[in-house]
Amino acid sequence: MACCVSKTQKRTDIALACKELFVKHHHSDITMSQIALTAGIGKGTIYEYFANKEDIVFELVAILMAESNVRKQEKVKNATSTKEKIKVFFEFFYDEESSDLRSIYKEFMSISLLNPNQKIMDFQTNCHHNYKQWVMQIMQEGVDKGEVIPQSLHLIQGMFTFGTGIFITNAITTTVIDIEQEVNNFIDAIFALLTKQN
Amino acid sequence: MACCVSKTQKRTDIALACKELFVKHHHSDITMSQIALTAGIGKGTIYEYFANKEDIVFELVAILMAESNVRKQEKVKNATSTKEKIKVFFEFFYDEESSDLRSIYKEFMSISLLNPNQKIMDFQTNCHHNYKQWVMQIMQEGVDKGEVIPQSLHLIQGMFTFGTGIFITNAITTTVIDIEQEVNNFIDAIFALLTKQN
Amino acid sequence: MACCVSKTQKRTDIALACKELFVKHHHSDITMSQIALTAGIGKGTIYEYFANKEDIVFELVAILMAESNVRKQEKVKNATSTKEKIKVFFEFFYDEESSDLRSIYKEFMSISLLNPNQKIMDFQTNCHHNYKQWVMQIMQEGVDKGEVIPQSLHLIQGMFTFGTGIFITNAITTTVIDIEQEVNNFIDAIFALLTKQN
Amino acid sequence: MACCVSKTQKRTDIALACKELFVKHHHSDITMSQIALTAGIGKGTIYEYFANKEDIVFELVAILMAESNVRKQEKVKNATSTKEKIKVFFEFFYDEESSDLRSIYKEFMSISLLNPNQKIMDFQTNCHHNYKQWVMQIMQEGVDKGEVIPQSLHLIQGMFTFGTGIFITNAITTTVIDIEQEVNNFIDAIFALLTKQN
DNA sequence: GATGAATGAGTTTTCATTCAT
DNA sequence: CATGAATGAAAACTCATTCAT
Numbered sequence: 121m122a123c124c125v126s127k128t129q130k131r132t133d134i135a136l137a138c139k140e141l142f143v144k145h146h147h148s149d150i151t152m153s154q155i156a157l158t159a160g161i162g163k164g165t166i167y168e169y170f171a172n173k174e175d176i177v178f179e180l181v182a183i184l185m186a187e188s189n190v191r192k193q194e195k196v197k198n199a200t201s202t203k204e205k206i207k208v209f210f211e212f213f214y215d216e217e218s219s220d221l222r223s224i225y226k227e228f229m230s231i232s233l234l235n236p237n238q239k240i241m242d243f244q245t246n247c248h249h250n251y252k253q254w255v256m257q258i259m260q261e262g263v264d265k266g267e268v269i270p271q272s273l274h275l276i277q278g279m280f281t282f283g284t285g286i287f288i289t290n291a292i293t294t295t296v297i298d299i300e301q302e303v304n305n306f307i308d309a310i311f312a313l314l315t316k317q318n
Numbered sequence: 319m320a321c322c323v324s325k326t327q328k329r330t331d332i333a334l335a336c337k338e339l340f341v342k343h344h345h346s347d348i349t350m351s352q353i354a355l356t357a358g359i360g361k362g363t364i365y366e367y368f369a370n371k372e373d374i375v376f377e378l379v380a381i382l383m384a385e386s387n388v389r390k391q392e393k394v395k396n397a398t399s400t401k402e403k404i405k406v407f408f409e410f411f412y413d414e415e416s417s418d419l420r421s422i423y424k425e426f427m428s429i430s431l432l433n434p435n436q437k438i439m440d441f442q443t444n445c446h447h448n449y450k451q452w453v454m455q456i457m458q459e460g461v462d463k464g465e466v467i468p469q470s471l472h473l474i475q476g477m478f479t480f481g482t483g484i485f486i487t488n489a490i491t492t493t494v495i496d497i498e499q500e501v502n503n504f505i506d507a508i509f510a511l512l513t514k515q516n
Numbered sequence: 517m518a519c520c521v522s523k524t525q526k527r528t529d530i531a532l533a534c535k536e537l538f539v540k541h542h543h544s545d546i547t548m549s550q551i552a553l554t555a556g557i558g559k560g561t562i563y564e565y566f567a568n569k570e571d572i573v574f575e576l577v578a579i580l581m582a583e584s585n586v587r588k589q590e591k592v593k594n595a596t597s598t599k600e601k602i603k604v605f606f607e608f609f610y611d612e613e614s615s616d617l618r619s620i621y622k623e624f625m626s627i628s629l630l631n632p633n634q635k636i637m638d639f640q641t642n643c644h645h646n647y648k649q650w651v652m653q654i655m656q657e658g659v660d661k662g663e664v665i666p667q668s669l670h671l672i673q674g675m676f677t678f679g680t681g682i683f684i685t686n687a688i689t690t691t692v693i694d695i696e697q698e699v700n701n702f703i704d705a706i707f708a709l710l711t712k713q714n
Numbered sequence: 715m716a717c718c719v720s721k722t723q724k725r726t727d728i729a730l731a732c733k734e735l736f737v738k739h740h741h742s743d744i745t746m747s748q749i750a751l752t753a754g755i756g757k758g759t760i761y762e763y764f765a766n767k768e769d770i771v772f773e774l775v776a777i778l779m780a781e782s783n784v785r786k787q788e789k790v791k792n793a794t795s796t797k798e799k800i801k802v803f804f805e806f807f808y809d810e811e812s813s814d815l816r817s818i819y820k821e822f823m824s825i826s827l828l829n830p831n832q833k834i835m836d837f838q839t840n841c842h843h844n845y846k847q848w849v850m851q852i853m854q855e856g857v858d859k860g861e862v863i864p865q866s867l868h869l870i871q872g873m874f875t876f877g878t879g880i881f882i883t884n885a886i887t888t889t890v891i892d893i894e895q896e897v898n899n900f901i902d903a904i905f906a907l908l909t910k911q912n
Numbered sequence: 913g914a915t916g917a918a919t920g921a922g923t924t925t926t927c928a929t930t931c932a933t
Numbered sequence: 934c935a936t937g938a939a940t941g942a943a944a945a946c947t948c949a950t951t952c953a954t
Contacts, residue, residue: 148432152928153937162936167929226431232490233428234346241492248491278480278504285483292430294443306476313511328917350945360919365946526938544828548924558940563925626827628886629820630742641888674900678872681879688826690839702872709907746949747916756915761950 131169134159135179143223147177147231174231178240181228184221185247188212202262203311206279209255210307213287214299226291252276272314282306329367332357333377341421345375345429372429376438379426382419383445386410400460401509404477407453408505411485412498424489450474470512480504527565530555531575539619543573543627570627574636577624580617581643584608598658599707602675605651606703609683610695622687648672668710678702725763728753729773737817741771741825768825772834775822778815779841782806796856797905800873803849804901807881808893820885846870866908876900 137159141150152173156163170176195208212218232240255276262268283303290297323331335357339348350371354361368374393406410416430438453474460466481501488495533555537546548569552559566572591604608614628636651672658664679699686693719727731753735744746767750757764770789802806812826834849870856862877897884891 146433151926156937163928163938164930164936165934168934172928229486229490230428230431233424233486234432235344236490238492241490244490245492248487248493277500281483281487282476282480283483284486285479285481288427288482288486289446289479292427292434292439292442293446294436294439295446349943354920361921361945362919362947363917366917370945542829547922552941559924559942560926560940561938564938568924622827625882625886626824629824630828631740632886637886637888640886644883644887644889674876677879677883678876679879680882681875681877684823684827684878684882685842685875688823688830688835688838689842690832690835691842745947750916757917757949758915758951759913762913766949 127169131179132183134161134166134169135176135183138176139180139184139220139224142177142180142227143220147173147227174235174240177224177227177231178243180224181221182243184224188218188221191217196258202258202265202267203307205258205262206255206311207304207307209251209258210279210283210303213283213303222287225287229288229291248280252280255279268311268314275310275314279307279310325367329377330381332359332364332367333374333381336374337378337382337418337422340375340378340425341418345371345425372433372438375422375425375429376441378422379419380441382422386416386419389415394456400456400463400465401505403456403460404453404509405502405505407449407456408477408481408501411481411501420485423485427486427489446478450478453477466509466512473508473512477505477508523565527575528579530557530562530565531572531579534572535576535580535616535620538573538576538623539616543569543623570631570636573620573623573627574639576620577617578639580620584614584617587613592654598654598661598663599703601654601658602651602707603700603703605647605654606675606679606699609679609699618683621683625684625687644676648676651675664707664710671706671710675703675706721763725773726777728755728760728763729770729777732770733774733778733814733818736771736774736821737814741767741821768829768834771818771821771825772837774818775815776837778818782812782815785811790852796852796859796861797901799852799856800849800905801898801901803845803852804873804877804897807877807897816881819881823882823885842874846874849873862905862908869904869908873901873904 138150138155141154141158150173152163152166155173155176156166159166166176170179192208192211195211196205199205199208212221228240232244256273259268259272259276263270263272286297286299286302289295290299336348336353339352339356348371350361350364353371353374354364357364364374368377390406390409393409394403397403397406410419426438430442454471457466457470457474461468461470484495484497484500487493488497534546534551537550537554546569548559548562551569551572552562555562562572566575588604588607591607592601595601595604608617624636628640652669655664655668655672659666659668682693682695682698685691686695732744732749735748735752744767746757746760749767749770750760753760760770764773786802786805789805790799793799793802806815822834826838850867853862853866853870857864857866880891880893880896883889884893
């Protein structure tokens with residue numbers, strides 16, 4: 121609140137300034153000089169806000185994910201059925217809006233596999249956990265409303281695992297997958313089982 | 319020293335000599351010098367058989383996968399029920415025997431994400447395809463024997479996707495997953511649905 | 517250490533620091549490490565100012581040639597007759613003062629033949645052109661003063677070609693040539709023809 | 715005369731087999747492997763006949779020059795006037811027939827400048843000497859026949875120097891020179907002076 | 913004599929990171 | 934706080950040459 125912007129804000133600003141760069145290129149092909157140039161700051165300044173290059177990708181994923189979550193939250197609120205709500209959730213894997221996030225998350229996955237450190241693994245763990253909680257809550261509401269059967273809750277982990285699988289398969293395979301189709305089929309199939317028949 | 323072994327054999331020999339190295343360390347932390355030393359050959363010799371470091375990981379994955387497949391084939395043959403056969407298949411994700419392959423496949427995934435080139439993507443695509451065909455055949459036999467319902471065939475892709483997901487999640491997350499448990503639950507659940515009830 | 521000197525100045529400084537090195541050794545026998553050591557800078561710093569080793573030779577030739585030209589200009593001004601002026605010009609091929617430039621220009625020739633690129637060829641072309649223009653002007657003044665006949669102007673290209681020839685022949689031949697003698701004879705012979713007889 | 719071909723013959727064969735290679739590429743861009751492949755022999759065999767890569771260029775120049783000399787000799791014999799004979803001599807610098815030799819001689823010059831060793835310098839010295847002797851003899855005959863004045867003999871060295879100069883200038887400069895024109899003008903000019911006027 | 917697999921010294925070059933200003 | 938010039942560690946990769954067969 122002093123003269124200008126907070127350290128956190130600047131971190132965000134720098135990261136966002138490089139978004140395009142990381143969307144378009146592999147992080148291993150991007151140099152700190154390019155980043156400095158793109159962000160319009162000195163090379164040394166980057167290190168005031170980030171520990172290293174990977175840290176920028178990290179921040180970028182965090183920012184875009186938070187943004188995405190806000191949008192998701194809104195959509196979930198507007199969705200009527202539990203199935204619709206869940207579907208909103210899996211849109212990440214194919215919708216245009218999440219395209220940048222997907223690209224950068226792919227880089228983040230690469231970094232995570234390449235040199236998994238505590239900070240990164242904790243973040244990933246946390247992410248998974250939060251999303252799971254969120255979907256859990258949605259499901260619980262569905263159960264409460266009698267829309268889906270209670271056993272649904274046990275399937276949530278599996279659904280995420282499935283999502284991760286399809287994401288990776290798509291990234292490293294030439295197989296052309298219509299992810300939207302695939303995901304929707306999957307969810308429809310699941311819900312066919314989860315919905316109380318009477 | 320050598321005169322009679324084929325180029326292919328030597329490639330295999332070198333790759334296998336470095337297996338431990340790649341199991342224990344990330345490929346980015348391994349230098350060509352280390353590899354040469356470990357394999358007991360000159361640095362230049364490596365380049366007679368491999369295009370680059372990544373190519374060694376590639377070969378290693380191919381070799382270990384082939385070995386693994388031989389074992390799998392045997393086990394599948396000995397398994398009695400279709401479910402047992404399928405389970406053999408998913409043992410990759412947790413059994414001690416596949417531990418090295420898992421480690422190296424993780425490196426391979428990292429390489430695949432980091433710098434996906436045609437050769438790698440084709441290999442991955444091929445792998446997926448072959449395994450799918452294999453499981454498909456097993457399922458078909460189960461269908462023919464009346465053990466499982468015909469719809470089972472549609473679930474195979476999903477099962478692989480699930481496998482990939484659990485593999486990656488385990489790699490980049492601190493969440494302690496009892497993969498064996500998880501996988502078996504999943505398969506049991508699936509087969510509960512797939513088995514003809516009467 | 518440095519903050520105020522321009523990029524151009526630093527480039528000059530580094531190049532000059534390595535002058536002795538390039539005078540005494542063939543460029544192919546000089547490593548970037550030696551250069552860094554000699555110039556008292558880090559290996560990486562070299563690449564901030566030069567594209568590669570050849571680029572340093574290039575710069576060195578340019579610097580020494582410019583220096584040499586300044587001296588030439590002075591001498592030409594002080595020379596009385598057109599013949600004297602022209603002789604000043606050809607001193608490059610033998611005088612002690614130009615010894616270093618000759619050595620380095622020899623390296624530059626070697627580089628030019630080894631891997632002729634546009635930048636180098638353009639520089640060489642430019643050099644030739646400028647010197648020609650210069651001598652042309654001197655001759656013109658001689659013509660204007662009635663010292664030499666107008667046809668003299670047509671011989672200039674030939675004189676340069678001759679100079680280049682003698683330079684190279686001397687470089688790659690064991691024949692001991694008294695270049696000073698040879699050049700002076702040549703010029704005397706030429707001027708005997710060019711001078712108006714009456 | 716034993717089983718097959720002599721060592722000298724094989725040396726010639728290998729060198730000629732690579733002619734195209736050295737005409738089309740700079741010697742620094744050609745590997746011993748390529749040479750072995752092109753010549754259809756083993757890499758080790760090359761070293762039975764040549765000390766190193768440069769030695770092959772050396773041999774090639776020697777062979778092509780000898781071939782060229784045979785053709786020259788014939789042409790000189792058929793030429794009527796001394797001027798015609800001399801011109802035959804300078805055809806090297808521009809005629810299509812000598813194109814390959816020119817390319818390879820350029821490489822040889824590059825090698826000569828890059829790392830002048832005794833063998834190479836001796837060869838160059840010898841070449842120059844022989845050609846000079848040859849032209850000397852032609853001139854002497856012209857003098858004897860009263861075709862040219864005796865002073866002509868003093869100009870021969872200069873003519874060669876001029877030739878070398880034009881060759882190099884053409885190699886390292888972008889200036890488009892019509893060498894044939896240039897050379898013929900030069901010789902015509904010289905002979906205008908050398909021919910007895912009466 | 914012919915071979916070509918094996919070699920490893922040696923060099924260029926990159927780029928994340930530091931730190932004096 | 935910001936900078937960007939300076940750094941130098943580090944690594945990949947090449948290729949002429951050797952030598953056992």
